[in-house]
Amino acid sequence: MLRAVVFDLDDTLVDQRSAAAAAVVAWAAEHGVTGVDGAGSDVAGSDLAGSDLAARWAAVSVPLFARWQRREITFAGQRRERVREFLGVTVSDAEADVLFAGYLERYEAGWVAFPDAGPALRRAAAAGLAVAVLTNGDEEQQRRKLARVGLAGDAGVLVASSVLPAGKPDVRAFRHTAALLGVEPGVPGPGSTGSSWPSVLMVGDSLPKDVLAARAAGWDAVLVDRDDAYAGDEAAAGVRRVRSLDELDFQPVRTAR
Numbered sequence: 001m002l003r004a005v006v007f008d009l010d011d012t013l014v015d016q017r018s019a020a021a022a023a024v025v026a027w028a029a030e031h032g033v034t035g036v037d038g039a040g041s042d043v044a045g046s047d048l049a050g051s052d053l054a055a056r057w058a059a060v061s062v063p064l065f066a067r068w069q070r071r072e073i074t075f076a077g078q079r080r081e082r083v084r085e086f087l088g089v090t091v092s093d094a095e096a097d098v099l100f101a102g103y104l105e106r107y108e109a110g111w112v113a114f115p116d117a118g119p120a121l122r123r124a125a126a127a128g129l130a131v132a133v134l135t136n137g138d139e140e141q142q143r144r145k146l147a148r149v150g151l152a153g154d155a156g157v158l159v160a161s162s163v164l165p166a167g168k169p170d171v172r173a174f175r176h177t178a179a180l181l182g183v184e185p186g187v188p189g190p191g192s193t194g195s196s197w198p199s200v201l202m203v204g205d206s207l208p209k210d211v212l213a214a215r216a217a218g219w220d221a222v223l224v225d226r227d228d229a230y231a232g233d234e235a236a237a238g239v240r241r242v243r244s245l246d247e248l249d250f251q252p253v254r255t256a257r
């Protein structure tokens with residue numbers, strides 16, 4: 001029986017991709033990185049320049065952030081390397097920190113919750129389910145993010161990977177969260193089929209990190225595919241996919257009498 005719903009934070013509850021894209025365009029321009037091909041291009045301010053810069057920032061950031069999830073580098077270290085790689089500069093740690101702060105200020109100013117986030121969190125709680133957020137991120141920053149976007153009161157327990165031995169998709173992230181919530185990953189179903197009824201549902205936008213990893217940990221999972229990016233994706237076959245959190249209908253937990 002379902003006992004808990006665990007939501008991913010970035011790009012599931014909070015539109016972090018838009019915040020990062022807007023922030024990096026303004027920040028990069030400040031440092032002379034403006035176009036499709038970097039400095040020298042004259043397409044700054046166009047959608048093309050924005051999408052290119054955002055894509056390049058993501059291409060630099062994602063692998064470095066993943067290295068932090070595996071604890072191969074520090075949280076501060078991945079920020080410094082992102083600055084160095086993206087801006088193509090050789091700078092000290094202290095200088096990189098100052099440069100990153102300029103990005104961070106803009107990024108944080110852009111944090112906004114998706115309109116369907118608060119209602120979904122409240123529906124889960126109203127159904128009698130434990131609610132938590134499991135996020136690959138720094139605990140202090142993610143806590144601030146929830147507060148800033150007005151979701152802190154509804155988000156339940158926050159589990160950030162900075163306090164875990166490793167982030168998603170590592171199974172330990174899921175085990176730790178289930179233990180915190182006091183739920184077993186799955187309980188045996190009826191009959192002799194050995195089927196299980198997962199007691200935790202993961203809701204997230206990453207197929208490998210949220211959905212497939214949660215299922216490997218014995219949880220149920222739903223893929224939040226806001227842009228329909230996974231339509232027809234073979235890897236997503238057999239995965240429950242929603243375009244909006246509004247589609248999630250949580251069944252109330254029946255208490256034994």
Ligand SMILES: [Mg+2]
Pocket residue numbers: 008009010011012204205206
């Ligand atoms: Mg996410």
